[in-house]
Amino acid sequence: MGFNGHYDVVGEGEPVLCIPGFASGNWVFSRLLEPLVDRFRFILPDNRGMGRSPASTQGYCLEDLAADALNLMNDLGYERFRVIGLSMGGFIAQLLALEAPERVSSLVLMCSTSGGPEYRQSFPSLTEEQVRAIYALDPLERVQAALGEALCPVLQSHYPDVYQYVVEKRVADPADPEQVMQQFFAVQRFMDQPLPLLRITCPVLVLTADQDRLVPRANAERLLRDLPNARLVELTGVDHLFFLEKGDETTAAISHFFAEAG
Numbered sequence: 001m002g003f004n005g006h007y008d009v010v011g012e013g014e015p016v017l018c019i020p021g022f023a024s025g026n027w028v029f030s031r032l033l034e035p036l037v038d039r040f041r042f043i044l045p046d047n048r049g050m051g052r053s054p055a056s057t058q059g060y061c062l063e064d065l066a067a068d069a070l071n072l073m074n075d076l077g078y079e080r081f082r083v084i085g086l087s088m089g090g091f092i093a094q095l096l097a098l099e100a101p102e103r104v105s106s107l108v109l110m111c112s113t114s115g116g117p118e119y120r121q122s123f124p125s126l127t128e129e130q131v132r133a134i135y136a137l138d139p140l141e142r143v144q145a146a147l148g149e150a151l152c153p154v155l156q157s158h159y160p161d162v163y164q165y166v167v168e169k170r171v172a173d174p175a176d177p178e179q180v181m182q183q184f185f186a187v188q189r190f191m192d193q194p195l196p197l198l199r200i201t202c203p204v205l206v207l208t209a210d211q212d213r214l215v216p217r218a219n220a221e222r223l224l225r226d227l228p229n230a231r232l233v234e235l236t237g238v239d240h241l242f243f244l245e246k247g248d249e250t251t252a253a254i255s256h257f258f259a260e261a262g
Helices: 026-036 062-076 088-099 130-137 139-146 160-172 175-193 219-225 245-260
Strands: 007-010 015-020 042-043 081-085 104-110 204-209 231-236
Touching: 007 026, 015 026, 015 062, 015 088, 026 042, 026 081, 026 130, 026 245, 042 062, 062 088, 062 130, 062 175, 081 088, 088 104, 088 175, 104 139, 130 139, 175 231, 204 219, 204 245, 219 231, 231 245
Parallel strands: 015 042, 015 081, 081 104, 104 204, 204 231
Antiparallel strands: 007 042
8 A cells, every 4th residue: 555645855865754743744844954955865745634645534543644654665665764753743753663663774753752641741732622723713823823922932032034934834835624633633542552662772863942832851851761772952942843943953963863873
């Protein structure tokens, strides 16, 4: 069974699968990866119902999205590859590494967490009612609510160019509310069950931010404890969108990790 969604490929070199986060298309990686396209070939899928991938007609779990990603790499003929997972994309990346450990050579988890009660207790996720209320707004109001100080405390005040960039991207390609809710329920199911993280033995880079209110540092520290071959890098003065707010530092950390991980 092949991959039937949309994807882009940029760059030349070793393959790196990049999995986007909640209610987002693959555009979130564009600025981050620009300095690395001469050394790596980035495979950029849109998850089901997001970006330019077709809408999902029924509910699914994140294991299904991990299977989608693996099918894409099978279609492209990549036997072994690196993976970058962004926020919810990090959930999918963990599932992929557990499903096909022989395929994933190294893993980058950005502003991400894992499942089970220990992770959920410091993961202040929005309720179903809150998510529905946000996505009932028109696209501009929706983005402004999602990027407000309560969730992204320094984005607009300290990184106005990044704020405007994200607003423009999300308004130009708004996520369908029903597709968003399908993702929301899949995330909730993921968060309820702990993963056997000791089985992810490949090198893992955990990237976190000191002002991330959506995925606090405590979750990154738990990943560092539970993953047998992980290292942690924290960026300061940034929040959940640190990979855009301090793109150069984030890219440098990923580049250094790839060089060391081999």
